[in-house]
Amino acid sequence: MEKFTIHKGVVAPLDRSNVDTDAIIPKQYLKSIKRSGFGPTLFDDWRYNEPGEPGMDHSKREVNPDFVLNKPRYKDASVLLARRNFGCGSSREHAVWALDDDGFRAVIAPSFADIFFNNSFKNGFLPIVLSEEIVSKLFEEVEATEGYELTVNLEDQVVVTPSGESFAFEIDDFRKYCLLNGLDDIALTLKHSDEIAAYEEKRKATSPWLFN
Amino acid sequence: MAGKTLYDKLWDAHVVRQDDDGTALLYIDRHLVHEVTSPQAFEGLRIANRPLWRASSILAVPDHNVPTTTADRGNGTAGISDPISKIQIETLNSNCKSFKVNAFSMDDIRQGIVHVIGPEQGATLPGMTVVCGDSHTSTHGAFGALAHGIGTSEVEHVMATQCLIQKKMKNMLVRVNGKASEGVTSKDIVLAIIGKIGTAGGNGCAIEFAGEAISDLSMEGRMTVCNMAIEGGARAGMIAVDQKTIDYVEGRPFAPTGEQWEAAKAAWSDLKSDDDAEFDIVVELEGKDILPQVTWGTSPEMVLPVTGNVPNPADEADSVKSSGIQSALDYMGLTAGQPINEIQIDKVFIGSCTNSRIEDLRAAAVVAKGRKVASNVMLAMVVAGSGLVKKQAEDEGLDVIFKDAGFEWREPGCSMCLAMNADRLEPGERCASTSNRNFESRQGQGGRTHLVSPAMAAAAAVSGHFTDVRSL
Numbered sequence: 001m002e003k004f005t006i007h008k009g010v011v012a013p014l015d016r017s018n019v020d021t022d023a024i025i026p027k028q029y030l031k032s033i034k035r036s037g038f039g040p041t042l043f044d045d046w047r048y049n050e051p052g053e054p055g056m057d058h059s060k061r062e063v064n065p066d067f068v069l070n071k072p073r074y075k076d077a078s079v080l081l082a083r084r085n086f087g088c089g090s091s092r093e094h095a096v097w098a099l100d101d102d103g104f105r106a107v108i109a110p111s112f113a114d115i116f117f118n119n120s121f122k123n124g125f126l127p128i129v130l131s132e133e134i135v136s137k138l139f140e141e142v143e144a145t146e147g148y149e150l151t152v153n154l155e156d157q158v159v160v161t162p163s164g165e166s167f168a169f170e171i172d173d174f175r176k177y178c179l180l181n182g183l184d185d186i187a188l189t190l191k192h193s194d195e196i197a198a199y200e201e202k203r204k205a206t207s208p209w210l211f212n
Numbered sequence: 213m214a215g216k217t218l219y220d221k222l223w224d225a226h227v228v229r230q231d232d233d234g235t236a237l238l239y240i241d242r243h244l245v246h247e248v249t250s251p252q253a254f255e256g257l258r259i260a261n262r263p264l265w266r267a268s269s270i271l272a273v274p275d276h277n278v279p280t281t282t283a284d285r286g287n288g289t290a291g292i293s294d295p296i297s298k299i300q301i302e303t304l305n306s307n308c309k310s311f312k313v314n315a316f317s318m319d320d321i322r323q324g325i326v327h328v329i330g331p332e333q334g335a336t337l338p339g340m341t342v343v344c345g346d347s348h349t350s351t352h353g354a355f356g357a358l359a360h361g362i363g364t365s366e367v368e369h370v371m372a373t374q375c376l377i378q379k380k381m382k383n384m385l386v387r388v389n390g391k392a393s394e395g396v397t398s399k400d401i402v403l404a405i406i407g408k409i410g411t412a413g414g415n416g417c418a419i420e421f422a423g424e425a426i427s428d429l430s431m432e433g434r435m436t437v438c439n440m441a442i443e444g445g446a447r448a449g450m451i452a453v454d455q456k457t458i459d460y461v462e463g464r465p466f467a468p469t470g471e472q473w474e475a476a477k478a479a480w481s482d483l484k485s486d487d488d489a490e491f492d493i494v495v496e497l498e499g500k501d502i503l504p505q506v507t508w509g510t511s512p513e514m515v516l517p518v519t520g521n522v523p524n525p526a527d528e529a530d531s532v533k534s535s536g537i538q539s540a541l542d543y544m545g546l547t548a549g550q551p552i553n554e555i556q557i558d559k560v561f562i563g564s565c566t567n568s569r570i571e572d573l574r575a576a577a578v579v580a581k582g583r584k585v586a587s588n589v590m591l592a593m594v595v596a597g598s599g600l601v602k603k604q605a606e607d608e609g610l611d612v613i614f615k616d617a618g619f620e621w622r623e624p625g626c627s628m629c630l631a632m633n634a635d636r637l638e639p640g641e642r643c644a645s646t647s648n649r650n651f652e653s654r655q656g657q658g659g660r661t662h663l664v665s666p667a668m669a670a671a672a673a674v675s676g677h678f679t680d681v682r683s684l
Contacts, residue, residue: 016539017532018411018511022651027632031277031296033251033303035364051639051657054296083532085412088445088511089651090630091347092249093363111412114381114447115347115361122365172379174235186262189237189373192229196265196375199228199239209468209476210241210340211268 002124003182009078017083039101087116215486249345253368324598334464353450398433399665414446425499452484509540524548567646568597579670585618586676
């Protein structure tokens, strides 16, 4: 997994609440058996004027100029700003893969859906919860200033604005450790193989029907 | 010390180890797998040269991509016209073969939607932890199980370690007091719950559904309620075990028998919250207040009784919510104040992991019997949740009732719930659907989805617009 330490990048404001994973990456692209290549179809229904299908040359499709990510000033954005309950709906990790593949490293919102939130950490991608007030303030600043960048410092758990204002965020110790070091959590869990096997033996004795 | 909730008990029984910050390894008893969220996980195992920890815990089935027309089925994957869907299903088949995983193939009568076949086969048992790379895994909580939807990295993690890395969630209780009214179904109850708590209401929580209106439900009804826990933001929903649970499980192919059955039954009797258990959040509804529900917007929380009118964004004080209502109305092609029961529909979909079990089909058939699909409805389809549900419905003559009324009777699969196969809405088409998500473009790009119960969907089909099923 890619490490996440400090990231500074242009912010794109997606002023919507309840952005669902069907919107982030529509179902027709989930037919892929790969983890990569989802970037051009991120927010596909909003991003293009005509419906898309897998296998198309997406660079030749007509884009919707009104969609925020298509505005030239947000072309190189790598931090997404959104409203509450971002990533609700389906468990598709393709949503995180699509954001990552399109160049995003972090999303800031007042709240996230649980599965999306969890999936993010498995991909070196950081979901950051800040209060509604701070998010609203950031929306105002981003929209007022072209080229607005935020610095996300995971070590110190802060988001820093261009004026030097700093907002703290929470993260679990284990997730932070994995992100900072780019660790594969399967390898970490397998260090506890003996404990898993011991648990299994105990359960087999008390609840054998679980192992039929 | 306060007693334990059902979730506390399930959690405690499955913790392999727990770190000081609360991060735990939770042992997983049953892993259900389908074609969409598993290929990258199998690939990850292959690249890292890791074996499955316990292959026998896995049951796999293709469901999301499978065609539902009889002409396309019965030829195995050769009948799938979409080449990309075909590759994905063939990849599941070959992965299951090489990793020696028990899988039901597309033309096996036991094939069906993963959340229908798990319980149907007895592969979902009370007291289990169940995972699947699908958010509607919460369905299995109806059996007093702890069931989580997970992402593909977690699918790979469970395959390799039999564990999920988890922190304990909060305990939330949703109690529906008293009896539900006649004509009000499990779907109406859960939509009313989501309308009350909102789509983020259960974030970070495991929800236990309780109260007389919940315990009165059949196992099928309970599955419908738990299925949509995720639409209320909760990764897991659950209901205490009672005699109905035991009766449903007994005799199913994967269920224990003989001495093990007796031991299991004894163990399962404790799968309920203690009387003095404490919940972090408690929400109560009165069963008698719940009417047949219809969603009007693009989020499941945008729901009203069929007797209601489409809301006006000007009446909402919260500016984020108000603009959400306006964009939903724009997308849905509705106007503020419009009566719900005057909204005309183009298509009807009865199916999905929420509502494709035998009881759902019976409820829809009662309404369809002796009536005809309205002339403005271009397509009304019934998609059974599994080959076995389909067969049972045919044995009961339900297929004939539907066909006589003008419904199409399809082969099992996820179908137009998410439109990964050929079943989909065209831009602007409006559908009465028994599925679980009314998100923009969920059922086809530009399609407009209204979530309802099977009886309400059938009522809309024969009326051509939403109508209170109790008045038919």
